[in-house]
Each structure stands twice: as C-alpha cells, then as structure tokens.
Amino acid sequence: MLEAGLGEALLRDLPRLSAWIRAIKETGVVLSVKVRANVVDDVELARLIDKAGADIIHVDAGNEGFGTDLDAILNYRDATRLFLIGNNSVKDFETAKEIFTRGADMVSAARGVLENSELIQELVENVTSYQQSIGWYNAPKHVCSDGDFRGLAFCCLPVKPCPVHEKFRKLGYTAEEFARTKLDFAKGTMLEYGEDTCFGSLVWCCKITKPCWIRDGVLNTIELSDAEYMKLKKQLANYVLDHARIPVNESH
Ligand code: SF4
Ligand code: SF4
Structure with a gap:
C-alpha cells in the first residue's frame, strides 16, 4: 500500500490527499476519511481534510501499548467541526465514553468485537440509555x-x-x-x-x-x-x- 502511494503514504503527500478528496466529493458521495493520529501534524491534517470538503474524519488514535490517545481525539475536535469518529481500543462503554468526552460523535471498534461479540449491542444500549438520562451523550469536559x-x-x-x-x-x-x-x-x-x-x-x-x-x-x-x-x-x-x-x- 505504502509503495503504491496509498493509505498512510497519503499523509505524507497532503496536496494529493486534498486533490483526491475534492475529486471524490465531486461524485456526490458522503466521504469519510480515515487517518492515523500522531503521524503528521494532526491539526493541520484535520483542517486540510475539512477544507477539501470531506464529511467525516475517522481517527485511529492509537497510543502504542497505552490504549486510546485521548489528546489526539481532542486535537481533532478543536481543529474541525466535521463529524468525528474515534477509533482504537474501544472495548467497553467506559472507553467509548472517554472518547466521547474528547469530542468524538461516534466510536468504531475492531479487536474489541473479536474478543466480545456482544460489544456493538452493549455499546448501542449504553449510549442510548446514557443519552436518555444525560441528554448529551458526548458532552465535553469542562x-x-x-x-x-x-x-x-x-x-x-x-x-x-x-x-x-x-x-x-x-x-x-x-x-x-x-x-x-x-x-x-x-x-x-x-x-x-x-x-x-x-x-x-x-x-x-x-x-x-x-x-x-x-x-x-x-x-x-x-x-x-x-x-x-x-x-x-x-x-x-x-x-x-x-x-x-x-x-x-x-x-x-
Ligand atoms: S473555572 Fe469556570 S470559566 Fe474557568 S475554565 Fe473552568 S469552568 Fe471555565
Ligand atoms: S456555576 Fe455554581 S451554581 Fe452553577 S453548577 Fe457550577 S457550582 Fe453550581
């Protein structure tokens, strides 16, 4: 992928990434751009994706051996108002909630689902009841x-x-x-x-x-x-x- 100039390689060629987003948006689709945090300047990257016209940023906020990099989610939240999906180490509602308080509108899960096949259902039920009781499931911290x-x-x-x-x-x-x-x-x-x-x-x-x-x-x-x-x-x-x-x- 990298040798072909795809995936993470696009993070090193921001003008090309921007041009691709613009071209894809011309087709009229809703576009989600998945990125890995802490590879390039996240604030600059978020703004470029936003200004190029994407609809959603999906951030893999991995923190080698330390779970989710919550500061990275926060950096994206304060750089753009685009719909934000937080990803990495979502294993239960508690981790999802931490990501929500840093500004993610949605979370995604991968390995967590392999370990617990009920995870998605649990997340849906917990987010729904939290929203009903608190009225703003991804309310920020002070x-x-x-x-x-x-x-x-x-x-x-x-x-x-x-x-x-x-x-x-x-x-x-x-x-x-x-x-x-x-x-x-x-x-x-x-x-x-x-x-x-x-x-x-x-x-x-x-x-x-x-x-x-x-x-x-x-x-x-x-x-x-x-x-x-x-x-x-x-x-x-x-x-x-x-x-x-x-x-x-x-x-x-
Ligand atoms: S002390 Fe009050 S005004 Fe200052 S940052 Fe905290 S909540 Fe905001
Ligand atoms: S601003 Fe004062 S009165 Fe209002 S919630 Fe905070 S501590 Fe309570």
Whole structure:
C-alpha cells in the first residue's frame, strides 16, 4: 500500500490527499476519511481534510501499548467541526465514553468485537440509555479539565484568571463578547433562570455530572430535567461556535 502511494503514504503527500478528496466529493458521495493520529501534524491534517470538503474524519488514535490517545481525539475536535469518529481500543462503554468526552460523535471498534461479540449491542444500549438520562451523550469536559471548545457552554462568567480566556480568545472573542454571546443565547430560554447560582443564571452553570445542589435546586423549581438542561447546553455550545469571529478550523 505504502509503495503504491496509498493509505498512510497519503499523509505524507497532503496536496494529493486534498486533490483526491475534492475529486471524490465531486461524485456526490458522503466521504469519510480515515487517518492515523500522531503521524503528521494532526491539526493541520484535520483542517486540510475539512477544507477539501470531506464529511467525516475517522481517527485511529492509537497510543502504542497505552490504549486510546485521548489528546489526539481532542486535537481533532478543536481543529474541525466535521463529524468525528474515534477509533482504537474501544472495548467497553467506559472507553467509548472517554472518547466521547474528547469530542468524538461516534466510536468504531475492531479487536474489541473479536474478543466480545456482544460489544456493538452493549455499546448501542449504553449510549442510548446514557443519552436518555444525560441528554448529551458526548458532552465535553469542562475547559479547565482539558475540555474542547464545546466546553465553553459550561464556563463561568469570565471574571477571574482561568483557562477560559485562552479558549475563547482562540475563537476571536473578547471576554465581553463571549459573555454577551452566551447571554444572547440564554434570552427566552430556561437557562435565563437561576438567580441564586454562582453567576446569577444557569447559562454559566456546570455540566450536570458535576454535583451542585444550587443548580439542581433551580432545575427542580423550574421543572427542567437534567437531559433538557444538557440539551440546551449543547445548543449553547453550537451557538458559541457559530458566532465565533474565528471559525474552529482556523482557530489558533
Ligand atoms: S470559566 Fe469556570 S469552568 Fe471555565 S475554565 Fe474557568 S473555572 Fe473552568
Ligand atoms: S451554581 Fe453550581 S453548577 Fe452553577 S456555576 Fe455554581 S457550582 Fe457550577
């Protein structure tokens, strides 16, 4: 394959990879490009695939002997908004969940299925019930715990020094613009409530998996379920990314 200039060899010839993606897309197909992480600059590669017009990036994030390279998944997530499939060492729902929190929309499994023929069914059942209970099965981590851009939906009002500033700056926001964008989204939604929370509104509140009796008390009072709260946070994350001055695939 390599001698024929195919497979991984294409990663060393990015202009050719880009030209092939463009040519294949002209046929009208939905195109998924499978790549191996840590071979070339992953951010550059993700952006090239995105700009060439592919629909899906499927990342083999192998980490020789150490399972999935979760940082590699995160690098792809913060370089493109394309649909992302995370691959490597998916053996159970727990490993899949780790990959989801780094931004994968889907996971793929290979060896895990050989070891457990029920794996796909188990993953489908677990992802489905997790989605039903949490409302955002691939919700990101908080930005201060290495969350991707989508984690800005869980960020506080930017009034203290913390990683949020660096994160929104990469998207071209000033602190004031970032705050205004979140408040604009909240207007007319249930996220406007929460006077007693840390920053006066649920729009600044944490991920539902972070225990907080104040937020949960507000959710109870306004009769907003955990899943509905998280669905609004997901919409908020998209809104913040949609309104960025610098698109994700050009952020730096
Ligand atoms: S704003 Fe809050 S949630 Fe976001 S990075 Fe800072 S401390 Fe963490
Ligand atoms: S009230 Fe709770 S959930 Fe909201 S920002 Fe404060 S700690 Fe986070």
